[in-house]
Amino acid sequence: MRIEPLTLDDTSRCPCGSGDAHGACCGPLLAGARRAATAEALMRSRFTAHVVQDADHLLRTWHPSTSPSFRDLTRSVGDEMEWKRLLITETSGGGPFDDEGIVEFTAIARTPQGRRELRERSRFVREDGQWLYVSGELKNAPSRH
Template sequence: MTESIASANCMCLSGEPYAACCGRFHSGRAQAATAEQLMRSRYSAFVRLDEGYLLRTHHPSTAPAGLDLDPAMEWRRLDILATGGGGPFDTAGTVEFKAYYRHGKARGVLHENSRFVREDGRWLYVDGDILS
């Protein structure tokens, strides 16, 4: 990771530098303590096309064999709308979010309510419902 990426603000829009925010999860130096932290780090992994992290943080019962990440997809902004459970002492949680993107000249919003579980101290993404 270059110094400029490490010191730049994190793409999840937390306001923290990447290295102190999602970068520590991507590198394996730390584990997300909440479902929201995992959601933010997964969003940042989509921005960075980090297939390995996305697969490692996907629950085995629903994980795909691989991902087809599109380098032309520009993830622009993440808004966390609501959380349910998902705290450091919970075993399950939900995060409702909107992720704004641009793909070529098209713009769009992915609005999802994601489900997470914590197993062996690690938060994992299970699945989500796409909302309109």
């Protein structure tokens, strides 16, 4: 099944929670017009991609060694999680002059069963100037509140 990404107004607040307008934050990254300068920026754009169900962006920014198939991905992107909020809790490396980075975050979703919180420590590498998501280690089982 093909899921069409939602489109967001460039002037609306970016879903990643940066406080910036979407058009000055994750928008150009999702559109492929600009590359993420930092691992954190890539992480934010991947969260926004979940919000707008942009599976193409998720795959494009996933390291080929660990990326799922498009079909598996659209299944998980299209599930009943409604992603509400992203909190970046820690970053290490991942800067404009690094080739590796760690981003730890909490993502909050609403599901038909209630609120869920996902804490993950994600690893990123930069190849040919492009930050890529490699893997994530869950810090907790998604819990309900």
